[in-house]
Amino acid sequence: MPKILxxxxxxxxxxxxxxxxxxxxxxxxxxxxxxxxxxRMLELLDQGRDLPVPLEGECLYYVGPSPAPPGKMIGxxxxxxxxxxxxxxxxxxxxxxxxxxxxxxxxxEVREAIKRxxxxxxxxxxxxxxYLARRITSVRVLAxxxxxxxxxxxxxxxxxxxVVINTPSGEDYYQEVLRRAGSLG
Numbered sequence: 001m002p003k004i005l006x007x008x009x010x011x012x013x014x015x016x017x018x019x020x021x022x023x024x025x026x027x028x029x030x031x032x033x034x035x036x037x038x039x040r041m042l043e044l045l046d047q048g049r050d051l052p053v054p055l056e057g058e059c060l061y062y063v064g065p066s067p068a069p070p071g072k073m074i075g076x077x078x079x080x081x082x083x084x085x086x087x088x089x090x091x092x093x094x095x096x097x098x099x100x101x102x103x104x105x106x107x108x109e110v111r112e113a114i115k116r117x118x119x120x121x122x123x124x125x126x127x128x129x130x131y132l133a134r135r136i137t138s139v140r141v142l143a144x145x146x147x148x149x150x151x152x153x154x155x156x157x158x159x160x161x162x163v164v165i166n167t168p169s170g171e172d173y174y175q176e177v178l179r180r181a182g183s184l185g
Contacts, residue, residue, distance in 0.1 A: 002161075008057035009098050012118045018164045020173035024122070026059070026160040030101070032153035034064040034080050037144050038088040041152075045091065052143030052152060056096035059122070062103075064149040065133070074139045077155075078129030079103040082121070086110045093117040101162055105174045114166045121166035135160040 003018065006028045018024065031053065033041075041051055062082055066075030082102030089100060090113035099120040106114070106121055114121055124132060138156040145151050165173045 007059040007099070010057060012098060012168065015118065015120050015168050018120070018167060020164055020167055020171045020176055022164045024162050024164060026157055026162055028157065030061040030155045030157055030160070031058050032061045032063045032155050034062060034150040035084055036147045036150040037152045038085055040144055042088055042091060051095070054096070055092060057098050059099040059101060060092065060097055061101045061155065066129070066149070074133050074136055076129030077133040077136055078126055079124050082106055089113060093119050106166060111166055111170070111172060115168060115170040118168040120164065120168065122162040123165045124160070124162045132160065
């Protein structure tokens with residue numbers, strides 16, 4: 001049975017019990033954002049202004065959902081490639097962001113920031129946007145509505161699947177898979 005993680009998280013010690021490659025289910029709230037929202041958030045910080053929402057304990061899901069079909073609250077909600085957010089991530093982790101989620105590996109600077117701030121990087125399933133949308137129970141635009149699907153979103157989720165990739169202790173599931181594959185050949 002997969003472990004359940006609730007966001008926003010109050011105590012990061014629960015991250016210590018997670019292993020790279022472990023499947024988890026997320027309940028609670030995710031913040032959804034892509035490149036344009038990340039740029040705007042850092043512009044606000046550079047101007048000495050507050051972010052639209054506090055990041056403490058939150059999980060930021062890299063998503064830009066497709067338009068909602070008739071009768072639905074959200075369209076396909078699959079993950080965006082995470083390394084595109086690497087230039088922004090260390091600074092957001094400094095502000096208390098507890099986890100990020102996307103697809104693909106993170107760069108060395110982000111992996112080090114994850115370790116330094118006792119955070120997590122999770123991956124969810126590319127190509128499964130329609131399925132993932134069914135795990136979202138409500139959607140609300142929090143800021144930057146003019147950015148359309150790249151606006152800052154609040155997503156309430158129930159049993160949203162993810163895999164633990166980078167842990168607070170510095171483990172990296174992708175690197176582990178590459179090591180194992182190399183030892184097979």
